[in-house]
Amino acid sequence: MTITSTPLAGRTALVTGSTSGLGAGIAAALAAAGAHVVVSGRTRTRGEAVVADIESRGSRADFVAVDFSQGPRAVTELAARAVDVVGGTLDILVNNVATLVFPAPTADVTAEEIDAAFAVSVTTPFLLTGLLAPKMAERGDGAVVNIGSISGTAGAAGSALYGATKASVHMLTKAWAAEFGPSGVRVNAVAPGPIATERVAEFGEALTPILARVPSQRMSTVDEVASAVIFLAGPGAANIHGAILAVDGGLAAV
Secondary structure: OOOOOOOOOOOEEEEOOOOOHHHHHHHHHHHHOOOEEEEEEOOHHHHHHHHHHHHHOOOOEEEEEOOHHHOHHHHHHHHHHHHHHOOOOOOEEEEOOOOOOOOOOHHHOOHHHHHHHHHHHHHHHHHHHHHHHHHHHHHOOEEEEEEOOHHHOOOOOOOHHHHHHHHHHHHHHHHHHHHHHHHOEEEEEEEEOOEOOHHHHOOHHHHHHHHOOOOOOOOEOHHHHHHHHHHHHOHHHOOOOOOEEEEOOOHHHO
16 A cells, blocks of 8 residues: 555645634645645634645635535635646545534523534535536546534433434535435545534533543544545545544434
8 A cells, every 4th residue: 555645736626614623624624635735704804814834835726705604606616716726626625613502401501503504514515515526427436524413322411413414414414425425526524523623612611521531632623623524535535435434532422
């Protein structure tokens, strides 16, 4: 087996929600693996900072601003601009963008919050994949990596809304694997447990009982989750379709 430090050399990739946190880490990892990466998000200053960091390491990246709260038109514009900035062909799509919903009793969740969460976390990747995966299928090659969550697999009090969006992402992964796999497009997902990011840190002590159950006794790092994305997007996962790869310290297994 040939091992290379740049398994994605010559490939192009779009990462949604990649101006900070996990998305930024995934974008940086894809670029380090050789891909030309499109960083996307709402805040231009943060997006351009991610691009500058990637370019300072000798890799290629571009920023495309997008606000998914603006609906389907924003998704369509992102797809078109991303394809344009990389020169006409996108090989890898990472559906990372999501609304991180803080734990709340079901009775306290409003209809507006439900609609907003599903619009960003489910409708956006659904529409974006519908725009880009068929073009990959026409070429007979490509990879889609969705970012799921242990919340999409294991129930927890207060996580009904977030868990429902991530369970949807897991099922989309399996359905798309069946739909696009025969045409050479691999669709898989990474399902992290708690990740050591600033946003997750806002949960504070609410994470304590969860971490107490984790066999590894710690949160995953951004780099660990990003490494799983690189694997699923790369040649080492050539015959992996419809997998939900847990990166959670063993939490889903116990």
